[in-house]
Amino acid sequence: GAVVSQHPSRVICKSGTSVKIECRSLDFQATTMFWYRQFPKQSLMLMATSNEGSKATYEQGVEKDKFLINHASLTLSTLTVTSAHPEDSSFYICSARDSSGGGYEQFFGPGTRLTVL
Amino acid sequence: QQQVKQSPQSLIVQKGGISIINCAYENTAFDYFPWYQQFPGKGPALLIAIRPDVSEKKEGRFTISFNKSAKQFSLHIMDSQPGDSATYFCAASIRSRLTFGEGTQLTVNP
Numbered sequence: 001g002a003v004v005s006q007h008p009s010r011v012i013c014k015s016g017t018s019v020k021i022e023c024r025s026l027d028f029q030a031t032t033m034f035w036y037r038q039f040p041k042q043s044l045m046l047m048a049t050s051n052e053g054s055k056a057t058y059e060q061g062v063e064k065d066k067f068l069i070n071h072a073s074l075t076l077s078t079l080t081v082t083s084a085h086p087e088d089s090s091f092y093i094c095s096a097r098d099s100s101g102g103g104y105e106q107f108f109g110p111g112t113r114l115t116v117l
Numbered sequence: 118q119q120q121v122k123q124s125p126q127s128l129i130v131q132k133g134g135i136s137i138i139n140c141a142y143e144n145t146a147f148d149y150f151p152w153y154q155q156f157p158g159k160g161p162a163l164l165i166a167i168r169p170d171v172s173e174k175k176e177g178r179f180t181i182s183f184n185k186s187a188k189q190f191s192l193h194i195m196d197s198q199p200g201d202s203a204t205y206f207c208a209a210s211i212r213s214r215l216t217f218g219e220g221t222q223l224t225v226n227p
Binding site for chain 2: 006032034105106109110
């Protein structure tokens with residue numbers, strides 16, 4: 001089946017540092033990947049849509065200079081949280097669409113727990 | 118108009134019972150309606166999904182009922198098991214952009 005991995009699974013950093021999260025589609029190519037944020041006991045909120053070879057599309061209210069997205073290949077998208085602060089602590093989840101299938105299904109990664117001290 | 122409203126917020130069911138979760142949407146441009154299951158600390162996993170041209174879809178113990186005119190859809194889990202205890206999210210999609218419901222915490226008692 002289609003598998004999406006994320007690395008790291010957990011990260012703890014000091015306020016003001018930058019953190020990079022990787023999202024990989026392991027057995028399929030994904031021209032489009034999505035980044036979500038989920039606070040405790042809450043739903044998933046779409047942050048941005050990542051398109052291979054082009055700029056990401058950010059949802060309203062998401063700071064593009066703070067959450068840098070790079071989708072440099074058909075199997076890898078990265079999210080960099082720049083100058084992280086405690087309020088950025090959250091569960092970050094990526095998903096990917098299989099480019100070949102033409103279907104609607106998104107395959108989700110296992111998530112990355114970010115804690116900013 | 119992009120919201121998807123989900124109820125109930127929490128649900129407790131006895132083993133073997135039927136779990137029913139409901140969702141409603143406003144935007145008629147939504148073209149794909151999936152349901153996800155999420156365990157604590159994990160990413161969501163697709164359970165079952167439906168397109169708006171179908172009124173019902175069944176896969177194993179899971180059934181989606183879709184009412185296009187009422188702009189509502191629901192998930193039925195038959196013969197609920199303790200292993201089904203998780204958070205369930207409905208979602209709706211336009212051009213692959215998913216909008217999630219608020220989630221339902223399901224507890225199935227043994």
